[in-house]
Structures are given as C-alpha cells and as structure tokens.
Amino acid sequence: DVKVTQSSRYLVKRTGEKVFLECVQDMDHENMFWYRQDPGLGLRLIYFSYDVKMKEKGDIPEGYSVSREKKERFSLILESASTNQTSMYLCASSFEEGRGYTFGSGTRLTVV
Amino acid sequence: QKEVEQNSGPLSVPEGAIASLNCTYSDRVSQSFFWYRQYSGKSPELIMSIYSNGDKEDGRFTAQLNKASQYVSLLIRDSQPSDSATYLCAVVLTGGGNKLTFGTGTQLKVEL
Numbered sequence: 001d002v003k004v005t006q007s008s009r010y011l012v013k014r015t016g017e018k019v020f021l022e023c024v025q026d027m028d029h030e031n032m033f034w035y036r037q038d039p040g041l042g043l044r045l046i047y048f049s050y051d052v053k054m055k056e057k058g059d060i061p062e063g064y065s066v067s068r069e070k071k072e073r074f075s076l077i078l079e080s081a082s083t084n085q086t087s088m089y090l091c092a093s094s095f096e097e098g099r100g101y102t103f104g105s106g107t108r109l110t111v112v
Numbered sequence: 113q114k115e116v117e118q119n120s121g122p123l124s125v126p127e128g129a130i131a132s133l134n135c136t137y138s139d140r141v142s143q144s145f146f147w148y149r150q151y152s153g154k155s156p157e158l159i160m161s162i163y164s165n166g167d168k169e170d171g172r173f174t175a176q177l178n179k180a181s182q183y184v185s186l187l188i189r190d191s192q193p194s195d196s197a198t199y200l201c202a203v204v205l206t207g208g209g210n211k212l213t214f215g216t217g218t219q220l221k222v223e224l
Binding site: 031033040041042043045048050058090094096099100101102103104105106 | 144146148154155156157158161200202209210211212213214215216217
C-alpha cells in the first residue's frame with residue numbers, strides 16, 4: 001500500500017511564525033497535493049505539484065508556498081502564520097492523471 | 113452553482129438498511145469520479161472509483177454514475193454502525209488534470 005506520511009499530527013504555532021508542514025510518500029508518485037479542510041467548506045486545494053521542482057497554485061494559495069526538491073517530499077510553508085490558517089491540512093499523492101488520491105493522516109494546525 | 117454538490121445530512125439509516133448518498137456535479141465532460149469515506153478526526157480514505165455510466169459494485173458498496181444527468185451516487189447495503197462517517201464525492205473536472213474537486217460531504221449515521 002502507498003504510504004503518505006505527514007510529519008506532525010498536531011501543531012500549535014504563534015501568529016507570525018514561519019511554519020513548515022512536511023509530507024513524504026513512498027511509492028514514487030509524480031503528483032502531490034496540499035489541501036486544507038474546514039467545517040462547512042470542505043477540502044480546498046492550496047498547491048499541487050506534478051514533478052520535482054514544479055508547483056502550481058490551487059484555489060487558495062494566498063499566504064502559502066511549497067517546495068518540492070525531491071520526488072517523494074512535498075512541503076507546505078506558511079510564510080507568516082495567521083489565526084485564519086488554523087485548519088486541518090491534508091497531503092495527498094497519486095500515480096497518474098484521473099486516478100484517486102491517497103491521503104496522509106493530516107496535520108491539525110492551530111495558530112494562536 | 114457549486115462544482116460538486118452533496119447534501120450535508122446527517123443521513124440517518126437503521127442498521128441493515130441501504131444507505132443512498134448522492135452527488136451532483138456541474139461539468140458535463142467530467143470523466144473520473146470517486147467516493148471517499150472520512151471518519152471523524154481522520155483523513156479521507158478512497159473506497160470507490162467509477163469512470164463509466166452504470167453501476168460498479170465492490171462488496172457492500174455500489175457506485176452509480178449517470179453522466180447525462182450529471183450525478184453519481186453511492187449505495188451501501190446492509191449498513192453497519194461502522195459505516196457511520198462522512199462520505200466525500202470527488203470529481204476530476206475538465207481541464208483539471210489530476211486535481212480532484214471535492215463536495216463538502218454527507219454525514220451518514222447508522223443507528224442500532
């Protein structure tokens with residue numbers, strides 16, 4: 001089974017801090033994604049990547065950046081954390097276009 | 113109109129009954145459709161994918177796709193309390209490449 005590992009299950013950060021969320025997949029998938037999930041709003045795409053060093057903005061990229069230096073690792077960066085970025089962050093990967101994702105276990109981030 | 117719509121529920125069914133979950137989507141040309149199950153506090157888990165009109169069965173789950181009417185549904189036969197979760201519909205929209213667009217999910221409660 002594909003495994004997608006997110007480094008932290010819970011994080012508490014202060015407003016203004018730079019926050020790194022790490023995601024690693026072990027099945028050589030080309031495609032990786034970062035979503036946030038909020039009650040009533042569902043899953044919203046922040047950024048995605050189809051290849052190493054490649055990134056594309058999703059629906060809500062403001063306040064975020066990403067890094068993909070190696071195929072297996074896709075990092076989400078909150079440049080200056082704000083309270084409205086308190087959310088569940090989900091990383092996912094997939095093998096090919098049109099196929100479903102495998103999600104990591106999620107990181108619940110609280111910004112105080 | 114939202115791109116992918118689901119009734120938020122909760123949908124309550126008695127144990128042993130058939131649960132019927134529905135999803136409509138806006139893009140006539142979409143080709144790939146998925147159902148995810150998400151337990152409270154956990155990440156989404158892929159349970160069904162469907163690409164062609166008609167029914168696809170996997171154990172107690174049946175996905176039904178009607179592209180002309182732009183809806184996809186999930187039937188769960190012999191519902192069990194362990195099926196209580198939120199079910200997310202996801203669609204690859206035209207021009208979306210490998211990106212999934214999610215509905216906000218339907219909460220299912222299976223009662224003893």
